[in-house]
Amino acid sequence: MRIITAVVAMSLALITSVQAEERPQDYRQQMPLTLEGSGPWYRVELPMAVHYAAQHGDLRDLRIFNAQGQAQAYALLAGQSESRDQEQEHGVRWFPLHADAQQGGVPRLRVQRSTDGTLIELTDDQPATAQRQLRGWLLDASAIDVPLVRLNLSWSGGEEGFQRFSIEASDDLQHWRSWGEGQVARLSFGEERIDQRQVELPAQPARYLRLLWHSPQQAPQLDAVTLRSRRQSSSPAPLVWSEPMSAQTVSDGRYEWQLPQALPLERVRITLDEPNTLAPVWFEARSREQDPWRALTNGVLYRLPQDGREVRLDELALPGWTVRQLRLKVDARGGGLGQQAPTAAFAVRATQLVFLARGEPPYRLAVGRSAATSAALPISTLIPDYSAERLAALARAEVDVGAAQAAVADVSATPNTDWKRWGLWAVLLLGVALLAGMAASLLRRPDKG
Incomplete structure (x- = not known):
């Protein structure tokens, strides 16, 4: 049994070593890379020509080679949508809240507001004979329509030490949360003094805030109040666009496109040549010719004054969805898209390639091998101290799409039959068969004991 295990392990090792010997000639298309700046890492924005030339939509058959034909280590980064937080500080108005010193409780208010909801007057609804005591403050945040994240108080007087208060929010001054x-x-x-003035808020919008001190005798006289808001904005994932492709007319009002490769399409742009165009349209798509058509999207295209x-x-x-064929149907009632x-x-989602340059230039990007498996590394492995800031600072390289045809011509000119590789495979298979025969013979031999 140990002999068989050794045979299998040796066979797998030999096969792996043969598969690892990839060459630029194994790929249908090669595109030179133009380097800008000093590496050793370079960042490349992949154009649509690379997606079209690949045999797989996920670019598993992409490789980078140096001048000696050695494969380079690389990583692929799909474009992602980005979220950004924008913070802004606002000065707000504040109003004292008094309560009966004997009874305590929450202050009662009489409120007047303008037509847009802004607080214009707030008075205590307390009896004239009541002994009033400052309980806290009401903040008017009605001019802020985004979530509130921080409160900053500046005060005079009051005792030293820690002051605790409850925070309540309302949009109508009647219902509080x-x-x-x-x-x-x-x-x-x-002679040293430390002031802690900031209080974090739960990042929610509110028109009014009510601050009520736990110990009313500690409630200070406020000199200034500011609120900080946070607005979150997002940008969609970056896209890379193809050159415009002419459609094939199938019938009146029906058109088809055939892509060089099945791709996960994110957007489509139709050229509207004629002014005053209005066209309700429907798109259908499929990945292979034998697949049924399925609805992709619909809408109204227009070019109007x-x-x-x-x-x-x-x-x-x-x-x-990953599609290769698209069919467009135009509603004739809108007048069509022209003669x-x-x-x-x-458009597909943009992909960045980062590779570690090793050996001598020039470097070439190769794609177009159906049997290839992905050789991409995680970006954190390719760049051990990776960060988004470092990625943005990497040197850049560009794909010379215009020189791709010359590279293809050189590849196609080489003989298709690689006798050296076929000979290596033959020797390998012969060796495996010989080892397997020896193992089987040993197993059939009767035990002498």
Whole structure:
């Protein structure tokens, strides 16, 4: 049994070593890379020509080779949508809240507001004979329509030490919801003083805030109040577009496109050549010719005058399915898209390639091998101290798409039959068969004991 295990292990090792000997000639298309800056890492924005030339939509058959034909280590990064937080500080108005010193409780208010909801007057609804005591403050945040994340208080007087208060939020001054508790502090030691003025808020919008001190005798006189808001904005994932492709007219109002490769399409852009165009359209798609057509998207494309200028909608979002054939149907009631068959450009999510340059230039990007498996590394493995900031600072390289045809011609000129590789495979298989025969003979030999 140990002999068989050794035979299998040796066979797998030999096969792996043969598979690892990849060459640029194994790939249908090669594109030179132009380097800018000093490496050793380079970042490449992959154009649509690379996606079209690949045999797989996920680019598993992409490789980078140096001048000696050695494969380079690389990573692929798919474009992602980005979210950004924008913070802004706002000065707000504040109003004292008093309560009966004997009874305590929550202050009662009489409120007047302007037509847009801004607080213009707030008075205590307390009896004239009541002994009033400052309980806290009401903050008018009605001019802020985004989530509130931080409160900053500046005060005079009041005792030193820690001051705790409850925070409540409201949109109508009638119904209040708890936002937890806040704490500020003023500490002195000799000639040094420490003020803790900031209180974190739960990142929710509110028109009014009510601050009620746990110990009313500690409630300070406020000198300034600011609120910090946070607005979150997002940008969609970057796209890479193809050149416009002419459609094949199937019938009146029906057109088809055949992509060089099945790709996960994100958007389509139809060229509207004629002004005053209005066209309801439907897109269908499929990955292979034997597959049935299925609905992809629909919408209305137009190019129309409005207020002395021209407005147009010539793009439609797609669900990201992997498709190769697309069919467009145009509703004739809108007048169609013109006399000529329309052209369309297609977009996929942009992909960045990062590779570690080793050996001598020039470096070439190779694609187009159906039997290839992915050789991409995780970006954190390729760059051990990887960070988004370092990625942005990497040297750049560009794919010379215009030189790809010359590279293809050189590859096609080489003989298709690689006798050296076939001979190596023959020797390998013969060796494996010989070892397997020896193992079988040993197993059939009777035990002498």
